[in-house]
Every structure is written in structure tokens, then in C-alpha cells.
Amino acid sequence: MFIIKLLSDFLKILRAGQAPGQVAGGFALGSIVGLSPTLTLQGLAIWLIILILDVNLSAAILAFTFFSLVAYVFDPIFHSLGYLLLVDVEALKGLWTTLYNAPIAPLTRFNNTVVLGSLSVALLFFFPLYWGIKKLYIAYRDHLHTKIEQWKIYKIVSKSVIVQWYLKIRDWGIVA
Amino acid sequence: MRTKFVLFILFPALFLFLLVYLFADQWIESGLEYSGEKVVGAKVEIDGLSVTLSPVGVEFARLQVANPQDGWKNIFETGKVKFALDFGQLLRSKFIIETMEVNDLILGTKRDTDGTLEGKKQEQTEQPAIASASSDTSATAPASFAQQAAPVLQAKEEKKTPVFDIERIQRELKVDSILNVQNLRTVQYYDSVKQEVQRASEQWETTLAEIDKAKPKLAEVETNIKAVNVAEIKNLESAKSALENVKRAYESANEVSKSFTERKAALTDQVNRFSSAYAEGERLTKEDFNAVIGLARLPDVSMRGLAELILGQEMMQNVGKYLYWVDFARNNIPSGLGNPEKEEPNRRLEGQNIHFPVERSYPKLWIKKILVSGGTDKAQNPEYFYLKGEVLDISNNQRITGQPLTALLSGTKGGTTSLSFAGRFDRRTDLPVDDYQVKLAGLNVGEMKIGRSDFLPSKITRAVAGADVVVKVPGNRFESTSGIAFENLTMVFDSAPKNTVERIVKDVLSAIRGFNVRLRLWNSGGKFDMAFATDLDDQISSRTRKVIGDEVARMQNEIRSKVNEKIAGKRKEFETLFNQKKEEVTGKLKAYESQVNEKVAMVEGKKKEVEKKIDEETKKQAEGVKKKAEEKIKGLFKKN
Secondary structure, rough: HHHHHHHHHHHHHOOOOOOOOHHHHHHHHHHHHOOOOOOOHHHHHHHHHHOOOOOOHHHHHHHHHHHHHHHHHHHHHHHHHHHHHHHHHHHHHHHHHHHHOOOOOOOOOOHHHHHHHHHHHHHHHHHHHHHHHHHHHHHHHHHHHHHHOOHHHHHHHHHHHHHHHHHHHHOOOOOO | OOOHHHHHHHHHHHHHHHHHHHHHHHHHHHHHHHHHHHHHHEEEEEEOOOOEEOOEEEEEEEEEEEEEEEEEEOOOEEOOEEEEEHHHHOOOOOEEEEEEEOOOOEEOOOOOOOOOOOHHHHHHHHHHHHHHHHHHOOOOOOHHHHHHHHHHHHHOOOOOOOOHHHHHHHHHHHHHHOOOHHHHHHHHHHHHHHHHHHHHHHHHHHHHHHHHHOOOHHHHHHHHHHHHHHHHHHOOHHHHHHHHHHHHHHHHHHHHHHHHHHHHHHHHHHHOOOOOOHHHHHHHHHHHHHHHHHHHOOOOOOOOOOOHHHHHHHHHHHHHHHHHHHHHHHOOOOOOOOOOOOOOOOOOOOOOEEOOOOOOOOOOEEEEEEEEEEEOHHOOEEEOEEEEEEEEEEOOOHHHHHEEEEEEEEEOOOOOOOEEEEEEEEOOOOOOOOEEEEEEEEEEEOOEEEOOOEEEEEEEEEEEEEEEEEEEOOOOOEEEEEEEEEEEEEEEEOOOOOOHHHHHHHHHHHHHOEEEEEEEEEEEEOOEEEEEEEHHHHHHHHHHHHHHHHHHHHHHHHHHHHHHHHHHHHHHHHHHHHHHHHHHHHHHHHHHHHHHHHHHHHHHHHHHHHHHHHHHHHHHHHHHHHHHHHHHHHHHHOOO
């Protein structure tokens, strides 16, 4: 079921009619929450942005799922990066102390090495990811889309209950 | 932008906000009541709560906290209560209140409804059934102070009423039946000493016989001395020879005298040793008397402890109630040493939380100051105490605030009774320390039961009481001293006195207008102990002495004379034998002593006579020599 869902999400993204920016934006934003190890205030804010802005929700969900799985592998790197920023960079200590004593900032869990490390990496790769996905999507739409639509698997998946349900909601205009 | 989505979110959000706005007051009220009930163990009711947004705070019109020991009364109730929360800390889920205003704090008000919680009601009805189960659990959990003190309080409450019926004692007292000679230690003692005297007298006889053996030697001395006739001494040589004889006799006499003196001293010492038997006999007589008095079960005329019997039951019940609150404070003021909250393990690498210097650390809950006002005098109900003062630093973690919880409250009731309470509850170190001081003055005691169902059941119907209670609870130790003074009291007795002592106590209580009680309760090594003292004891005691003292004294004298009679016979036997033997010994010793002294004096006299004779003969001889010399010199001159 999970595999079908993921596959259908992927196919929906590749569906014609969506602007490349919307797809790339959804994917890039989804990557930020996907890399974060736990629910944080900034995570909620990103989800709200995803829902409010007219970005591709499927791309965001796909990115969230994909990066959540991938992040396990990179957690030690995130930890090291977070430790470096929190402890080793003297210039930032004043900022962290101020945030630590501020009322709302602790809810972001910025003082956790993995949270800060993963957020830093996500923000660092946000625009490259946005640009890369956009290019990839344009290339797909121009060259591969018609061929893939002829695939038997694509036809099965696109007619599945989940996809039909999604299309119905999309037609209400709530999601992209 | 997804405008439809925004609307989709916005409308529910607005609806939710409206819902929260409309019902927040009720939800917060219910939440506070629930939390309060969990702590107190009885109903907590808040009326008219409203939440203010600027500043973020709460105010309510009335708060009632029911008494878990008596559901129809409140521990206290308040008028309007108002406080503001630190918004910045609220965002961190911390409830920090700078100042809470509490108006019209009243103690012990009556309730319209039962304030016992439903669960507690059920427990109370099922209490007998679960009593055994709860005692099992108490074996593992540390015992509360109330549980620790329960045995000593119960023992005081159930103290047996002693037999005070003098008339019955008079009827039933059979002195002869309790006077078993075998049980009188004095009789046994005199028997034993008499036998010792008998044995010792044999030894004395032997010593006297030894002294007798010196008699021939004394006779020989006498013969030798008499043989020296000074008148018959004609020259110096015979005088010197006589002196030698006298000196030998003198040495013999001295030898006999010295030996006699030593034996006499030993004998006198042995005899005198038995003279001290009288003192020991007197001491044992007193012991025998007290033992017989004990068997006769005569009451102690001092009547010590009677006041405790009268006042104890009510006092112990009150002490039990107060200990409940000591335990309550100990258990409900958090020490900040609780177990850390359980955290859900993170499936991903949890990372490391880096902590930075905090400008100010706050506990979860901190009410820095509660200002309590007792309301205006005009509006006060004279039945209740209205308190004013302040309570400082209520927090869930005193180690963070660095401040102990302190309370300084004072109040009045009806303009005549005053109450002050000073409390300090320190949880900043591993050893929790609680100190309280309560002072009460001018309390009108409406009705207070005294006496017991089996001893002068009665009650104080009117009195003015004052109390000063100091309690210190460092760790598991407990020390409290209470001084209670009753004045201007009137008593009512439920029934007529049943015996003399009840009559006496009634007379005393009817006559007195006040008394003081001091109560000390402490634990050492986990065991509670109690000391109860009152000047009422002195009053009852002096009155008792007047009324029944004479009768008891007469009965005591009767017993004393019977005891003395039994002992006197044996004492006489001992005395007769001892005096007889003593006289024998001393008589013989005196006779020997005079003989010895006489012989020694005789020898000394003879010695002096002989020495004088020698002097005379020496002079005579010197003069003869002188005369011969003169004659020779004269002859020489004549020849020339």
C-alpha cells in the first residue's frame, strides 16, 4: 500500500499541467521537514507554508517521505554539523544564548545538534534542490511524459482508488 | 496562494478560537478544581472564573476548599482572587505569578453541600473491609507521622481508670491476709542477723579465752613485783639488781597490755558491726510497708495523672487531627527531587542538547507572593476567623527558586479571638524541614467534652482558651510543644459522681476557673512519645489530700502498725541476744582491762620506787667517798 501510495504520488507529480516552480517548491519545502528528526515549531511553520502557498502538495509529501528515510543515514553528519555550530563556532554563541533565553525559540529545539544540523543542511540545499527539481521536471515533461503514459503500470496506478480520491479533492480546489 | 485552503483553515480556526474564548473559563475552572481536589483530597470549588488576556491572568469570585476530615466544613474559603501570569514564561509552559491577591480569606466555614469526594465516600463506607489491606501496604510505604503517633495517642485515650473507690477499699481491706510473715524481708533479715550474732558470739568467747590465757603471766608479774622489797635494799648493787627485775616485769606487763588492746579493738569492732543492723532493719521495714501498701491497692494520695485522664481523650483526638495536616504539608510541598519525566525514545539519532547559560531559571509553578486580606471589619461574620498576611514562594521546585515556602498569617474572630500562624517549609536540601508556630488567644470555647464515659463524664460549656503551639519537623524527626490555657471556664457534669474520687474531682473542677496544659509530642528513633503536664493535677492533688488523705493515712497507719508489730518481735529477739552477748563481752573486757591496768600501774610504781632508791644509794655512796677523801687529806696535813 505504502509503495503504491509513493508511486502514485510520484506519478501525480509528473502529471502534466503543474507549473515546474510549484512542483520544485513543494519538493524543496518537503525536504526541510523530511530532514528534521522530530516535530518542531519550524516544521509546523513549513507545513503551514506548504498548505498556504500554491505548491505541489504531492511533491512535498514525496519529499518529506523520501528525506525522512534518507536522513537516517545522514544523522551522524547532522549531529557533527550541529555540534560545530552550537559549540565550536564562538561567534554564534551569543546568538544561541539569546535564543535559549527567548520565550518561543526553545520550541524550535535549535539547541539539539541533529535538529540544527539537519535544518542547516536543508536550508543550504533548498535553492539547489529547487533549481534541480525544476530543471528535471521540465526535461521530463518535454521528453518522457508521453512515453510513460503508455506504460501499463502507470495506467493501473492512475486508476487506483487513492488517485481517484486525490483527484476529487484536487478538483475542489483545496490542493494542487 | 491557495485562497480556498486559507479559508478552509481560517474558518475552522476562527470557530476554534471562538469556542476556546467562550468555554476557556469553564475549562480552566474545571482544570484548577480537579488539580486542587487531587492535592487536597476533598472538593475544591471555584465560582465565577474569568480569564483576562491583557495581562494574561485569571480572576474568580470565590474559592472553597472542603475539609477532607469533615466534608461539611471548608478548610477555608476566599472572596475575590486575582492573579496575572508571566506571559513569556507561559509560552514555555511555566506558570509564574508575581502576586496573587486573595480577598476575604475565612477559615472553617460551614458548607451547604458535602465536600467529600465521591471516591472518598466510597472508601469511607468500605473502610472496615479494606482496613487490613491498607495495613499491609503501610508495611512497605514509610509511615506518616499520624500513623507513627497513633499507638501512643491511642494508649493515652484508652488509659484505664484506676480504682478510686475508698469505701470499697475500706470494706475489702484485710490487712492480716496481706501480711504474710514469709513475705516480710525485715523479719527474714532479723532472723538471719540473729544467727550471725550467735555464730559471732562463739568467736568472741574464743577471743576472750585467749585473753584469759594471759592471766598467769599477769600473776607472775605481780609475784615478781611484790618480791622486790625496797626497804630491804641496802646498797647500790642490790638496788640495781632489783631495778632489772622490775624492768623485766614491766616488759611482761606491757606485752600483755598490748595484746589485750589489740584483741579488745577487734572484738569491739565485731560487736559494733552488728549495731548497724538496726539501720538496715529500718530501711527494710519501709520497703515492707510500701510492698504491703501496694498489695492493699491504696490510691496514691497525690492523684498524679488524674487530669490527664480527664482531659486526655479530647486532646489526643485533636493531636491526631493536627498531625494529619503536618503529614499533608510534608507530602504535598514538592521537594523538586521527583523522578524525571519519561521520554519517548526517538527512533532517529537523538542528537545532543546543548545547554546555554540561563538568565533566570524558573520552576514549572511559582507563586511569588500571595497577599491575603481578611476583608473589612464590617462584613465579618463573628463565627469565623478572617486571615490576612502573606504567603511567599509557593513553587514546585524550591531548589530552582532558592526560596522556602513561608507563610505569615494573622486573623481575628468576632473581634475577641486572635490567631497567628507562621510557617516555613524548606525543601531546598535533601532534608525537608518544616517549622510552624501557631498562637491563639481569647478563643471562646463553646463546648468541649472532658472526662470519660467511665470517669466523670462532663464538658466545658464556656471558657476562654489560649494556645501556643510550636512544631519542628526536620526530616523524619518530629518535635512539638503546645501550651494551652483555659480561663473563665464553666463546667457541666453529665451524671452524679459514682465514688469519692469522682466527687472530689467534681468539687475541684467546679471550683476552678482556669488551668494550663502543656503537651509535648516527639519521636526519637521512629518511636513517638508524649509528655502531658497540667497544673490541674496540683489542684486535684491538694484537694484530694484534704478529703481522702486522712482516711488513706489512717489505713496506711493501720497497715504500718501491723507491719511493725510483726517485725517488732523478731527485732526484739535479735536485740536481746545481741545486747546479752555484747554485755558479756564488754563486761569481761572491762574486767581484764582493769586487771591489766592495775598490774601495769603496780609495776610502774615499783619501778619508780627502785629508781628513787638507786638515786639515794648513789648519793650516799658519793658522800662516803667524799668523806674518806677529806679524812685522808686531813691526815696528810697532820703528818707534816
